[in-house]
Amino acid sequence: MATRTRRSQRRTEALSRERIVEAAVELLDAAGEGGLTFRALTERLATGPGAIYWHVENKDELLGAATETVVAAALAVEPARTPDSPTGAPDSPAEAPDSPRDEIRAVALGLFEAIDEHPWLATQLATHLSRSPWGSVAPRIFESLGRRVRALGVPEGSWFLVTSALMHYILGAAGQNATNARAGGGGLDRDEFLDATATAWEELDPDDYAFTRAVAYQMRGHDDREQFLAGIDLVLTGIAATHPPDA
Amino acid sequence: MATRTRRSQRRTEALSRERIVEAAVELLDAAGEGGLTFRALTERLATGPGAIYWHVENKDELLGAATETVVAAALAVEPARTPDSPTGAPDSPAEAPDSPRDEIRAVALGLFEAIDEHPWLATQLATHLSRSPWGSVAPRIFESLGRRVRALGVPEGSWFLVTSALMHYILGAAGQNATNARAGGGGLDRDEFLDATATAWEELDPDDYAFTRAVAYQMRGHDDREQFLAGIDLVLTGIAATHPPDA
DNA sequence: ACCTGAACACCGTTCAAGT
DNA sequence: ACCTGAACACCGTTCAAGT
Numbered sequence: 001m002a003t004r005t006r007r008s009q010r011r012t013e014a015l016s017r018e019r020i021v022e023a024a025v026e027l028l029d030a031a032g033e034g035g036l037t038f039r040a041l042t043e044r045l046a047t048g049p050g051a052i053y054w055h056v057e058n059k060d061e062l063l064g065a066a067t068e069t070v071v072a073a074a075l076a077v078e079p080a081r082t083p084d085s086p087t088g089a090p091d092s093p094a095e096a097p098d099s100p101r102d103e104i105r106a107v108a109l110g111l112f113e114a115i116d117e118h119p120w121l122a123t124q125l126a127t128h129l130s131r132s133p134w135g136s137v138a139p140r141i142f143e144s145l146g147r148r149v150r151a152l153g154v155p156e157g158s159w160f161l162v163t164s165a166l167m168h169y170i171l172g173a174a175g176q177n178a179t180n181a182r183a184g185g186g187g188l189d190r191d192e193f194l195d196a197t198a199t200a201w202e203e204l205d206p207d208d209y210a211f212t213r214a215v216a217y218q219m220r221g222h223d224d225r226e227q228f229l230a231g232i233d234l235v236l237t238g239i240a241a242t243h244p245p246d247a
Numbered sequence: 248m249a250t251r252t253r254r255s256q257r258r259t260e261a262l263s264r265e266r267i268v269e270a271a272v273e274l275l276d277a278a279g280e281g282g283l284t285f286r287a288l289t290e291r292l293a294t295g296p297g298a299i300y301w302h303v304e305n306k307d308e309l310l311g312a313a314t315e316t317v318v319a320a321a322l323a324v325e326p327a328r329t330p331d332s333p334t335g336a337p338d339s340p341a342e343a344p345d346s347p348r349d350e351i352r353a354v355a356l357g358l359f360e361a362i363d364e365h366p367w368l369a370t371q372l373a374t375h376l377s378r379s380p381w382g383s384v385a386p387r388i389f390e391s392l393g394r395r396v397r398a399l400g401v402p403e404g405s406w407f408l409v410t411s412a413l414m415h416y417i418l419g420a421a422g423q424n425a426t427n428a429r430a431g432g433g434g435l436d437r438d439e440f441l442d443a444t445a446t447a448w449e450e451l452d453p454d455d456y457a458f459t460r461a462v463a464y465q466m467r468g469h470d471d472r473e474q475f476l477a478g479i480d481l482v483l484t485g486i487a488a489t490h491p492p493d494a
Numbered sequence: 495a496c497c498t499g500a501a502c503a504c505c506g507t508t509c510a511a512g513t
Numbered sequence: 514a515c516c517t518g519a520a521c522a523c524c525g526t527t528c529a530a531g532t
Contacts, residue, residue: 015516038506048517049507055515059506126373126422139451139459146458159458160465165420165478169412172419175373176411204386211393211406212386218407231412238485262497285525295498296526302496306525 015047017055017065024066028120036063064135067124071137074114075107075144100151101236107144108170108232112225115174122178125171141167153245162239169235173228180224194220262294264302264312271313275367283310311382314371318384321361322354322391347398348483354391355417355479359472362421369425372418388414400492409486416482420475427471441467 013019023044027035038049038059045052056062098106115121125137146163154162180193201209201216260266270291274282285296285306292299303309345353362368372384393410401409427440448456448463 037504039504042518048519050509050518051516053507123370123374126419127369127426139448139456143456143459146462150458156461157465160462160469161474161477162481163458163462164423164474165416165481168419168423168478169416169482170419171422172373172415172417173412175418175422176415179374201386209386209390211397211410212390214403215393215407215410218404222407227408227411230408231415234409234412234485234489235416235482236485237488238481238483241484241488242481284523286523289499295500297499297528298497300526 015045015051015055020045020052020055021062021065021069024062025070025118028066029118033120033123063124064137067121068135068137070114070118070121071111071125071140074110075140077106077110100148103151104145104148104166104236105229105232107148108166109225109229111141111170112174112177112228115178116224119178122175126175145170149239152239154239154243155246158243162243166235166239169231173231177224177228194222262292262298262302267292267299267302268309268312268316271309272317272365275313276365280367280370283313310371311384314368315382315384317361317365317368318358318372318387321357322387324357347395350398351392351395351413351483352476352479354395355413356472356476358388358417359421359424359475362425363471366425369422373422392417396486399486401486401490402493405490409490413482413486416478420478424471424475441469 020041023041024036027037027040027044036059038052041052042049056065115125142163145166146159149159149163149166180190198216198220201212201219204213206213267288270288271283274284274287274291283306285299288299289296303312362372389410392413393406396406396410396413427437445463445467448459448466451460453460
């Protein structure tokens with residue numbers, strides 16, 4: 001029976017931290033946070049739990065490593081181009097030197113899309129962003145946004161506040177959206193899910209939820225990405241108004 | 248040995264969904280997400296798992312009920328008063344009719360403080376806000392903010408966008424802060440934790456993290472609540488600028 | 495209607511043993 | 514140095530049985 005070992009992967013390459021993290025990301029993408037177990041991991045890697053523990057401290061560290069990998073990839077794109085065509089994929093070489101504002105939009109959108117593709121990221125980013133010893137993912141995002149905030153001309157005394165506010169909006173919005181992405185993935189397609197949610201809103205108590213009922217129809221057709229970027233613009237405008245460049 | 252049943256609670260009152268949720272909140276507060284187990288719950292309530300399952304569908308539903316309870320309490324305060332004295336606890340009767348802007352600040356601060364007191368809330372709010380069947384907690388927050396957004400004079404077409412953006416900032420910021428609160432709770436006090444984080448930032452690579460290193464000192468002394476409210480003001484200013492009242 | 499508690503399947507983690 | 518796999522303690526959940 002030793003012959004019938006599942007070789008879900010070719011067995012040529014040796015085990016490595018990298019391969020383990022890669023498999024972890026695949027499991028998380030396929031089945032969410034609950035999909036990442038050491039049993040599933042050992043089966044996929046055709047090995048035993050002990051082997052994994054030799055390369056990785058524990059499950060928490062593994063989750064952290066998976067998060068770092070995905071976030072690093074999202075930030076590495078360093079995209080450009082004005083988001084005029086919201087559908088356009090960034091693959092042609094970028095030449096035009098973008099404004100800091102456009103770059104912030106692009107970084108934000110990169111994170112948004114990463115969370116959209118890997119909904120399990122939301123939990124990680126929302127609450128486990130700082131760990132001991134300090135994970136590198138929070139500073140990475142902070143740095144990427146902060147450089148553009150500086151380029152925007154925000155006075156130095158406001159750098160921390162402004163960059164934090166931007167990051168909070170991005171993580172909050174992307175997190176909410178991940179919930180939708182997840183729910184959408186489970187059977188219903190996106191439009192059906194939106195419609196079901198809008199309908200649920202419309203059936204709330206008229207006294208307690210007058211406002212929510214009144215905007216339910218706006219939920220029905222809305223485009224997540226567009227809304228997200230509109231929110232970014234709102235925050236950027238707020239930044240310009242409350243922390244204008246030094247005179 | 249039947250005599251030595253732990254009665255962590257007086258045994259007079261019968262089991263009820265309410266008592267179970269209450270105990271769940273206590274366990275979550277005391278030991279975080281990992282502290283809520285059915286064993287701990289049965290011990291605290293001096294009963295068996297079957298009894299709990301009679302009142303509650305499963306662990307997920309229990310977590311949801313705990314979240315709803317705490318969020319409802321936070322929103323019920325419907326506080327007032329201008330936040331001039333950031334330390335002041337709201338206990339004297341409020342009379343002055345506050346501006347929508349102040350009310351939004353107050354609602355936001357209420358949520359911020361709820362997450363600060365119950366750090367496990369962050370995960371719940373960040374990613375499980377919508378469930379099937381639709382939980383009432385998202386609409387509750389949305390409604391509370393939305394009514395004030397309407398009172399602000401934001402044009403109807405922008406209600407959904409603006410209220411969502413506000414909610415995203417609040418949840419994102421409060422979530423990040425919960426991480427700090429949690430970390431602070433684990434031995435170090437708040438100032439020590441901030442200091443340790445700032446020091447860690449200052450030791451990052453000078454090329455890759457030039458900006459983060461440059462603002463590390465701003466992290467050291469900052470007041471979470473103050474920063475949070477400054478962010479709210481930033482967003483409110485952005486709202487006023489990008490979605491001004493109809494002419 | 496409400497509760498008991500043994501049992502089940504599954505999980506993260508450890509560790510003596512192998513190569 | 515790297516891997517194996519049995520074993521341990523713990524978890525959510527079920528269910529026949531009691532009152």
